[in-house]
Amino acid sequence: MAAEALVELENVHFSRGPHLVLAGVDMRIPQGAIVSLMGASGGGKTTMLNLMAGTLAPQSGRIRVAGQDLQALDFEDLYRLRRRMGMLFQHSALFTDFSAFENVAFPLRRHFRLSEGILRKLVLMKLEAVGLRGAAGLMPAELSGGMARRVALARAVVMDPMLIFYDEPFTGLDPISVGIIATLIRRLNDALGATSILVSHDVQETFSIADYGYILAGGKIIAEGSPEVLRASDSELARQFLGGQPDGPVPFHYPARDNYATALMSSAAAGEVI
Amino acid sequence: MAFLDFVPNLGRRVLLTIPNLGAAARFLLRSLVAVINRHFSIQQLLKQVYGFGVRSLLLMMVAAFFTGMVLGFQGYYALVRFGATSALGTLVALSLLRELGPVLTALLFAGRAGSALTAEISSMKATEQLNAMEMMAVNPFAWVVAPRLWAGIIVVPILCAIFDLVGILGGYLISVPVLGVDGGTFWAQMQSNVTFSGDILTGLFKALCFGLVVTWIAAWQGYAAQPTAEGVGNATTRSVVTASLAVLGLDFILTAFLFT
Amino acid sequence: MEKRAIDWWVGIFVLLGIAALMVLALRVGNLSGFAYNDGYVLHANFTNVGSLKVRSPVRLGGVTIGEVTHIGMDPKTFMAKVTMRIEPKVKLPTDTGASIYTEGLLGEQYVAVQPGGMPQELKPGGTITMTQSAVNIDQLIGQMVFDKASGSK
Numbered sequence A: 001m002a003a004e005a006l007v008e009l010e011n012v013h014f015s016r017g018p019h020l021v022l023a024g025v026d027m028r029i030p031q032g033a034i035v036s037l038m039g040a041s042g043g044g045k046t047t048m049l050n051l052m053a054g055t056l057a058p059q060s061g062r063i064r065v066a067g068q069d070l071q072a073l074d075f076e077d078l079y080r081l082r083r084r085m086g087m088l089f090q091h092s093a094l095f096t097d098f099s100a101f102e103n104v105a106f107p108l109r110r111h112f113r114l115s116e117g118i119l120r121k122l123v124l125m126k127l128e129a130v131g132l133r134g135a136a137g138l139m140p141a142e143l144s145g146g147m148a149r150r151v152a153l154a155r156a157v158v159m160d161p162m163l164i165f166y167d168e169p170f171t172g173l174d175p176i177s178v179g180i181i182a183t184l185i186r187r188l189n190d191a192l193g194a195t196s197i198l199v200s201h202d203v204q205e206t207f208s209i210a211d212y213g214y215i216l217a218g219g220k221i222i223a224e225g226s227p228e229v230l231r232a233s234d235s236e237l238a239r240q241f242l243g244g245q246p247d248g249p250v251p252f253h254y255p256a257r258d259n260y261a262t263a264l265m266s267s268a269a270a271g272e273v274i
Numbered sequence B: 001m002a003f004l005d006f007v008p009n010l011g012r013r014v015l016l017t018i019p020n021l022g023a024a025a026r027f028l029l030r031s032l033v034a035v036i037n038r039h040f041s042i043q044q045l046l047k048q049v050y051g052f053g054v055r056s057l058l059l060m061m062v063a064a065f066f067t068g069m070v071l072g073f074q075g076y077y078a079l080v081r082f083g084a085t086s087a088l089g090t091l092v093a094l095s096l097l098r099e100l101g102p103v104l105t106a107l108l109f110a111g112r113a114g115s116a117l118t119a120e121i122s123s124m125k126a127t128e129q130l131n132a133m134e135m136m137a138v139n140p141f142a143w144v145v146a147p148r149l150w151a152g153i154i155v156v157p158i159l160c161a162i163f164d165l166v167g168i169l170g171g172y173l174i175s176v177p178v179l180g181v182d183g184g185t186f187w188a189q190m191q192s193n194v195t196f197s198g199d200i201l202t203g204l205f206k207a208l209c210f211g212l213v214v215t216w217i218a219a220w221q222g223y224a225a226q227p228t229a230e231g232v233g234n235a236t237t238r239s240v241v242t243a244s245l246a247v248l249g250l251d252f253i254l255t256a257f258l259f260t
Numbered sequence C: 001m002e003k004r005a006i007d008w009w010v011g012i013f014v015l016l017g018i019a020a021l022m023v024l025a026l027r028v029g030n031l032s033g034f035a036y037n038d039g040y041v042l043h044a045n046f047t048n049v050g051s052l053k054v055r056s057p058v059r060l061g062g063v064t065i066g067e068v069t070h071i072g073m074d075p076k077t078f079m080a081k082v083t084m085r086i087e088p089k090v091k092l093p094t095d096t097g098a099s100i101y102t103e104g105l106l107g108e109q110y111v112a113v114q115p116g117g118m119p120q121e122l123k124p125g126g127t128i129t130m131t132q133s134a135v136n137i138d139q140l141i142g143q144m145v146f147d148k149a150s151g152s153k
Helices: A045-053 A075-082 A100-111 A115-131 A145-157 A173-193 A205-207 A227-231 A236-243 A262-270 B001-034 B040-054 B054-082 B085-126 B127-134 B139-177 B185-192 B197-223 B229-259 C001-028 C030-036 C137-151
Strands: A005-016 A018-031 A034-038 A060-065 A085-088 A162-165 A195-199 A211-216 A220-225 C038-046 C057-059 C064-076 C079-086 C097-102 C109-115 C130-132
Touching: A005 A045, A005 A195, A018 A045, A018 A195, A018 A211, A018 B197, A034 A085, A034 A173, A034 A205, A045 A060, A045 A085, A045 A195, A045 B054, A045 B229, A085 A145, A085 A262, A085 B127, A100 A145, A100 A195, A115 A145, A145 A173, A162 A173, A173 A205, A195 A220, A205 A227, A205 C109, A211 A227, A211 A236, A211 C097, A220 A227, A220 A236, A227 A236, B001 B139, B001 B197, B040 B054, B040 B139, B040 C001, B054 B085, B054 B139, B054 C001, B085 B127, B085 B185, B085 B197, B085 B229, B085 C001, B127 B139, B139 B185, B139 B197, B139 C001, B139 C137, B185 C001, B197 B229, B197 C001, C038 C130, C057 C079
Parallel strands: A034 A195, A034 A211, A085 A162, A162 A195, C057 C109, C097 C130
Antiparallel strands: A005 A018, A005 A060, A211 A220, C038 C079, C057 C064, C064 C079, C097 C109
């Protein structure tokens, strides 16, 4: 953790309506690393990505990206900062009325005035990097889930970002595609000299590429460290999560008002059919 | 009991509607202003004009033709009792130019283009396309919403003008060759009673207002939809219903202001 | 869809809209007043023009030969002064008469001209002197009722 921190979170609180999502999160993400955020579904992982990208604002606390305080930035500066960020969405989020080529070209076309030749070279280079140069002319509907994810990945890195977010990059893919995406994440991160933040609950794949990991539960970080450190963690919650045990600190049963046995008895007495 | 629930329910709905209205108004303003944004593209605007206008043209023309023919028939049977069939041209033209043209164009537009617009924006939201745009530092108001809104404002008056013309033609074809009204009288009466600014332009102004309101409602319903498959479906239905009612309500207000 | 094709279609669409507006303006609306632009002007004074309006037709034997372009009041004679434009190929004799008639019972009013037999023609800007005013239906009914009442006495 000697490297300079690209993203820093200080005591971040965030709530959605009455529901407290993050209750005081501190984080320091070093330059050049692949950092994974893990935790149960609905645990605020995607929210954290949105906070770091500035699409959501925390109720309190500070978020700094590349030395800039996101809360202090105005709209224009935030947009300028976002040009140096890329994000791979869970559902790929390709524009359905554009071809794969146009999807990847989209950020370039919107932000720069490039000649068609240079644009073509840049886009095909990124598509080649994800192995889909041959699919440049296909529409999103003609791509398989894994291919769509790869096109979206090419689009996320087409501006050569300093910071790449991955929101559940492995979800809903077959094992081969998962392997391909994982390899690409590592390769692109190193080739671009970028920093990657990976939100996932796929423990094995994530640990195979991540340098450092955080486990979130109940709006707080309960464990952090390199994959080896996390695996050896003595936190029960972390062990339950990493081991995938159905019951533990996160209970299997959603809390009910009364005991199951008494509930059975009372409904039997009332003559109800369950 | 159900009736007693009605009053508090109504109150709750009104209280929920007011902040919604505020949010929708802010949405409209942001989108209209986004026309000066760097990410607003004329190419996108043309694409939407094509989608809204060119692709609804045939529907509009067929609807207008039948509307005009029905007006010709009904007007004839109403007027022939008073021996006033010479006023048929005036009747057909004024009905179309002042009311039926703008209102029917807007209603058909809400069903044809408005629903598609809501479905498009809400599914873009559901599949995170709007978020993706935001992440790529492209303002979705400028790139997605503004071109559609302005296309609606441009397209509906054009469609309305075409609707008026085709409708009058339909009325003429029924009145003169079929029902035997004198052709010269039909046009002459029409010409002496229709004014360009008072009837034609005010009708088109109505259409412009309707275009704005219908696309606004459609885009807002899409933008505010729940990002799920069910949410998309609900939003589409709500978009058509709300837009149609809004057109009829607004028509009353505009008529009261413009034609008195 | 090819970009160029969209541009073409949108262009055609907008032109179609403008064309529709032009036709509406010229054929349906009031802007087709240019129809008798090359006509010559005649005046006629009436004691009562009824509900005659600008753009009401001027007819000869049922055929429209012009239109009313202006209705004013002569402050000296207190007569209504109607200005008309007549098709140039229709030359009217100086002893032409003009009346205001109603089309059907409820129809609009128009100016009917009855040409006389004089060889001289009315010059542009001339005035028709023999006129018959609009029939006032209220007055007519009133008169009829009054006649009936006095006749039965």
